[in-house]
């Protein structure tokens with residue numbers, strides 16, 4: 146029997162095990178040492194290494210620069226921010242400094258730092274606490290960006306990120322924290338830059354990102370009832386992107402849907418569609434589809450918020466259209482947003 | 490003076506009752522967005538708000554219900570917004586953290602710590618450029634002082650002698666993180682003004698008369714072209730940071746002492762008078778919720 150733990154606990158375990166192995170690893174961020182431990186993700190490391198988990202002042206740009214400095218001096222900081230929105234205050238140190246230091250010094254230094262952050266959603270958190278800005282980071286030369294969707298990958302990718310000698314932006318999704326999965330107890334790595342095929346299929350490829358992986362898996366089950374065989378790929382790493390896995394799959398299925406938790410316009414979906422059009426054009430049978438957020442900020446009132454987010458239903462309907470099957474109304478399920486009860 | 494005292498007390502009780510109602514609606518799962526209540530901190534909003542004119546600007550934070558009401562914001566529209574209605578002050582798009590009322594120049598609130606400081610400075614700058622004699626008051630917490638933008642805003646406001654007052658509500662906590670974990674011991678917030686050649690004052694944030702008195706002076710100064718100032722008002726938040734959060738043991742212990750210094754009870758009104766005012770306000774709230 147494999148052990149099951151939550152995504153949040155897997156993150157906690159990864160950090161604690163890395164801290165146990167490497168003296169240089171430490172955690173910092175506002176209330177990382179608190180009882181709540183950033184949605185439970187820093188509770189275990191804090192219990193085991195209380196002197197290596199630091200509460201911080203509210204200074205996101207400063208924290209990033211301090212972390213960069215420690216990494217230049219041989220430490221391996223894990224910086225934690227409870228929302229990706231807060232990272233907008235740290236852009237100078239992330240984009241202009243951390244991402245570039247190694248390159249512009251001709252590899253004189255490594256910058257082994259992990260910036261952990263979370264995409265929020267649900268219960269009216271609104272325009273400043275529920276943004277999904279990962280494509281912004283993916284657009285910056287010098288950054289690696291990972292977005293695990295399962296507990297097992299959450300642990301393995303975090304360990305890879307911690308051991309990586311460059312700056313890795315590690316992006317969680319608030320809806321994933323409570324979801325349990327099989328997680329090996331040992332210290333293991335999931336390679337950065339490798340996507341994972343979750344369901345084999347022959348009709349259409351669904352490349353899904355972060356929480357949309359859950360939605361895509363649900364969609365694949367529904368599609369099977371319609372006689373549509375979908376191949377679901379969990380992208381796992383946004384940059385460097387796993388071109389090979391995507392191109393191989395699309396060459397086989399001839400159809401592509403990208404389901405992202407972020408925006409449709411200038412999003413990761415745009416990048417993947419471009420990639421496929423450039424390198425697998427001859428294999429594509431139907432125009433690819435991007436599923437993502439609309440081009441306006443998320444409203445707070447519940448009906449507006451629910452309407453804002455795409456779900457498995459959108460994936461099913463796009464896949465049916467693609468396959469030329471008009472099978473009528475999709476029986477609707479519980480909307481993920483309505484399920485979320487906090488804490489914020 | 491009695492009339493003023495009465496107005497101040499009434500305004501504080503009104504904020505308290507509204508916050509209690511929101512808390513109740515929260516418990517009943519009727520509120521559909523994060524709400525940050527200001528129970529215990531009412532004296533600062535009221536003491537400052539009382540001295541502002543309708544044309545004056547106010548910016549605040551996610552903990553902004555009190556500032557909004559003290560500036561004359563529309564309670565009905567605020568409640569509708571919190572309850573997720575299109576009739577709300579942001580048409581259901583902002584929720585509790587982004588309330589606004591342009592009719593009284595309540596310009597908005599940010600859910601990012603320190604987020605409103607530069608825009609507040611900007612309104613003061615515009616007021617100066619247009620020679621309008623409008624003053625800006627910007628409210629923020631002790632945590633915001635740690636952000637770079639606080640220093641950028643203070644520097645520029647002082648450089649240009651802008652008509653703004655920076656009101657720091659020091660409640661000693663950022664969520665559950667105590668100020669000792671975030672700022673050097675003895676580095677009083679109001680003293681930071683000195684480095685920018687700005688006037689800095691400390692006031693008991695639980696004493697509405699004191700806040701009212703000093704706010705009047707600072708707002709008058711700003712209006713007369715004497716430049717900006719920083720007011721540190723010390724207080725304590727009585728409720729959890731946001732719904733679903735737990736209190737720490739340390740906060741629970743401190744709260745007992747702070748509750749003895751209730752800004753409303755310590756004004757000298759009899760319990761009967763307070764009950765009477767509360768009843769009137771509760772009626773107003775019930776009516777607008779129906």
Ligand SMILES: Cc1ncc(C[n+]2csc(CCOP(=O)(O)OP(=O)(O)O)c2C)c(N)n1
Pocket residue numbers: 175203205227231234552600601602603629630631632633634658660662663664
């Ligand atoms: C830039 C930024 N960083 C972190 C947060 C998360 N956060 C929300 S409220 C808060 C506490 C701020 O404390 P303070 O400024 O003292 O205001 P108070 O809540 O005590 O009124 C924090 C850390 C945020 N909203 N924005």
Ligand SMILES: [Mg+2]
Pocket residue numbers: 630631632658659660661662663664
């Ligand atoms: Mg505070």
